[in-house]
Amino acid sequence: MQNNLKISFIGGGNMAAALIGGLAGKLTAAGNIHVVDINADSLAKLQQQFGIKTSSEIDATLAASDVVVLAVKPQQMKGVVAQLVPHIKGQLVLSIAAGIRAVDLSRWLKGHNAIVRTMPNTPALIGKGITGMVATEGVSKEQRAAADAIMRAVGETVWLDDEKLIDPVTAVSGSGPAYVFYFIEAMQQAAQEMGLTAEQGNALAISTFVGAAQLAAQASDPVAVLRERVTSKGGTTYAALSSMEASGVKQSIINAMKAAAARGQALGEEFGQD
Ligand SMILES: NC(=O)C1=CN([C@@H]2O[C@H](COP(=O)(O)OP(=O)(O)OC[C@H]3O[C@@H](n4cnc5c(N)ncnc54)[C@H](OP(=O)(O)O)[C@@H]3O)[C@@H](O)[C@H]2O)C=CC1
Ligand SMILES: O=C(O)[C@@H]1CCC=N1
Numbered sequence: 001m002q003n004n005l006k007i008s009f010i011g012g013g014n015m016a017a018a019l020i021g022g023l024a025g026k027l028t029a030a031g032n033i034h035v036v037d038i039n040a041d042s043l044a045k046l047q048q049q050f051g052i053k054t055s056s057e058i059d060a061t062l063a064a065s066d067v068v069v070l071a072v073k074p075q076q077m078k079g080v081v082a083q084l085v086p087h088i089k090g091q092l093v094l095s096i097a098a099g100i101r102a103v104d105l106s107r108w109l110k111g112h113n114a115i116v117r118t119m120p121n122t123p124a125l126i127g128k129g130i131t132g133m134v135a136t137e138g139v140s141k142e143q144r145a146a147a148d149a150i151m152r153a154v155g156e157t158v159w160l161d162d163e164k165l166i167d168p169v170t171a172v173s174g175s176g177p178a179y180v181f182y183f184i185e186a187m188q189q190a191a192q193e194m195g196l197t198a199e200q201g202n203a204l205a206i207s208t209f210v211g212a213a214q215l216a217a218q219a220s221d222p223v224a225v226l227r228e229r230v231t232s233k234g235g236t237t238y239a240a241l242s243s244m245e246a247s248g249v250k251q252s253i254i255n256a257m258k259a260a261a262a263r264g265q266a267l268g269e270e271f272g273q274d
Contacts, residue, residue, distance in 0.1 A: 003028055005146060008065040010080055011072035012037035012046050015096055018125040022154030024050040034061045062087040067146055070095040074267045081108040088112050092143040094150065096120055098170050099267025102136045102163060113138030116147040119166050119174040129155030132169030167264035171257040184209055
């Protein structure tokens with residue numbers, strides 16, 4: 001599916017690159033995608049990889065865009081948005097930043113209220129992302145559909161009614177890939193400490209994650225039942241899970257995710273001020 005959607009990215013870092021990979025030449029022609037970034041290396045890489053337009057400064061391309069994607073760090077957002085004001089008229093502004101609230105973006109944009117706040121994740125790079133998203137009142141039906149199409153180009157979407165839920169989404173799926181990588185790293189380390197080679201440990205740990213995740217996605221049973229099926233009475237899995245319970249692993253994960261959500265809220269409070 002290709003359409004003529006003109007999309008400008010402000011910030012061409014890790015997450016923007018993951019999104020552009022799913023959009024360029026797929027949802028829209030590469031020539032319809034424009035990236036503004038202060039980092040010349042990032043721009044050169046993006047242009048070479050995807051054949052998109054790039055510039056180091058905001059220019060007239062922005063005013064001609066249908067969608068402006070804000071993809072800089074939360075700490076950089078206020079300064080960046082201030083530069084956009086003269087160029088934002090009726091475009092949809094789509095933010096992927098953690099923490100920064102739509103009300104603050106709208107105020108910085110002098111009352112512009114066609115804003116969709118989203119929280120994607122890096123598996124977007126391979127079309128397996130999932131994005132939580134919420135629209136402000138000024139977003140038209142067509143703009144909501146465009147936002148959905150952009151994020152669906154790199155995976156699934158989950159629409160929320162309440163912007164407050166973006167912080168929990170950030171804690172679950174936005175930051176989530178890092179928890180998975182952390183768990184895989186621990187499994188790889190354990191594999192090596194028990195005598196397997198790095199290559200063997202990598203293959204075993206990663207395939208186990210992929211296989212178990214796909215089984216969980218396809219099974220009609222809850223994951224707790226799938227876990228119980230692996231856990232023979234008095235067996236090896238029971239020994240491992242008992243050790244995890246005794247160390248408070250589950251509660252640690254819950255605490256960590258609540259810390260991520262709290263950090264999202266704090267970023268909004270810290271970097272969303274006037
Ligand atoms: N990484 C992830 O997994 C996810 C990230 N996000 C959100 O995405 C956003 C971007 O994150 P990520 O891609 O990881 O960050 P990156 O640092 O990789 O990308 C941000 C880019 O913006 C550039 N930049 C800084 N200032 C400006 C400016 N004034 N004008 C234009 N470009 C500028 C940076 O350049 P320089 O490096 O020189 O500063 C950098 O290339 C964040 O708000 C984050 O919360 C959301 C979901 C997941
Ligand atoms: O760590 C962060 O703040 C960003 C948001 C979600 C994933 N990365």
